[in-house]
Every structure is written in C-alpha cells, then in structure tokens.
Amino acid sequence: MFSFPRLILFIFHITIISILSVLHFKPLHAEPYGMAGCGLGSMVPVWKNDIGQILAATTNISFSSQTFGITSGTSNCTNDGIVKKEMAQEVFIAYNEAPLELETTKGSGERIRAMATLLGCPTHASELGKLMKENHSYLFAKSKLETEIRSKEILTRIKTQIASDKTLSLVCSH
Template identity: 45%
Template sequence: MKKFFLAMAGILLFGSSAFAAAYGDAGCGLGSMLFKDQPGAVQIFAATTNGTAFNQAFGITSGTSNCDAKSIILAEQERFATHNFSGLAKEMAAGQGEQLATFADLLGCPSVKQTRFNSIAQQNYKAIFASETTTPVEMLTAVKTVVSSDSELATACSQVQ
C-alpha cells in the first residue's frame, strides 16, 4: 500500500513534466511562475511547489498559471523537433518517413495532407535548414512559415500559428 501511495505522489509531483513548455521541466503552475525556466535542480522545487500546492491541475483545467493549450502544444512541437532533429532532417530531404509523419501530425496536418506536407518539406529543405547551425527551434519556425505560405496546408494544418 505504501508503494502505491509513493507511486501516486510521484505521478502527481512529476507526471505533468511531459507537458512542460518554456517554463521548465516542472511544467506549468505556481512553480513555473516562481522559478520560471531556470535549468537544473531548481525544477525539483518548481515541481514540488506545483504538486504540494495542487495548483497545476487547476491551472491546466482553467488555463491559468502558465497552463494554456497553445503553450502545451508548442512545447510538444519543440520537444519533438529537438529530440528528432537529425531524423527529421534526413526524412525531409527524402520527402517521407515516420518521424516526418508524426511531425506533421503535431502541426495539426490531417493524414490526407501528409503527402503534400512531405513534398513541401522536401522542396523547401534548404530554406528550412538554412545553415549547418540551424537549431531545432529555428527549423520548427521555418517549417511553420513554409506550411503557412502554402495555400493548401495553411488552412489544413491547425497548429502552425
């Protein structure tokens, strides 16, 4: 029984970190407002604040305390772009791939527009990866710009703004 409560406490304290945005790994909530996006161990204090004050669940539900859907979606897009950067570069160059399909999905592009998305990404590869030092966030911004400028994808992909 103790293990169950410890597991539940861990989930409540740290489980929402998967939805973290520019406010740090602890996620949104009072902790994010106090500790901002400071890296490292300070995020433990932010997560503890979020968990002990029970404000994170309220913030997610109400859209307060830095917890809004747009921030969560942007954080997921940035996280995916960062963790899959080299794979996305290869698949965009090839114009197809599993990571590219997932990326399109995160940008709100319906599966019926996948071929168009792949094609546009491949055609604009040099603009998306403008230099060898292009960062994942710069790549994400460039993809959103390319998608937004395509008449077919601009209306179809709902998470590019």
C-alpha cells in the same frame, strides 16, 4: 494542519520562489519548460537545466499548481490538461530535432507524421514531408542558438513554408 517538517518545507519553497522572482528582472512568460510539465514551476525562466526541472516539478507538486493550472487553463496549461498547441510543437522539435532533420531529407517518417498532426493536418503528412524535403536546407540551417530558441526558429520556418503552399495553407491549422 501542517506538520512541522512540512511547514518548514512550505516556507522554504515560498522563500526560494520569492527570491528567484525578485532577482529575475525579465517578466515571467511561457517558454518551453521541458519534462516538468506545466504549472507554477514552468513559469520560472531560470529553471531550464536538469536541476531546474527537478525544482519545477517539486514546486508543481508542493503547491498543486499543475492541477490548478490544468483545471483553470493557466500556468502554461490548457483546461484539458494538454500543453498549448504551439508549446507542444516547439517541445516536439526541441526533443526530436536530429531525427526530424534526418527524416526531412527523405521526405517521410514517423516524426514528420507526428509534426503534421501537431500542425493540425494529419491527413496531409505526405505533402508536409515533400514540402519539408524541398526546403530542408532552409528549415534546418545551422545556427549556434540554444535548443529552445532554435526549436522556435525551425517551427517558424516550417509555418512560413506551410503558409506559402496552396494546399497545406488551407488544411493545416498550425
């Protein structure tokens, strides 16, 4: 079934995952996981840096957990293979924060249109851009938070502003 080198690699992966799971006292939960994608590797919270993303991707490939997660809708995956909606929104903000902030000062741009699509109101991108421009200093208030936490904070602020807007609160499914 397994060749000897593959068996050793399999045992190594199981050992590393077990050790990391035991040493980490926080419950495992979904957080932004970066470019490695959904799957078992995305569930290990300590794998947030570049090396961790390589380990996450290797774990996903070795155990076919990404394929299983996509087909079953588990491990940060949805059953259609797309990351959960809010996770996609947070990841988008994390990787596009500076250009999105710049476009917000103008009230329009490619990233604002993409954000409108992610929030479920692609036909109202101009209204979203106007709202973001009016609330720019609130949405992008400077803080020394980590990228993942900051992207959640910005997303929460955007959604709060959408909820208080008569038009956008009705059309955006955020």
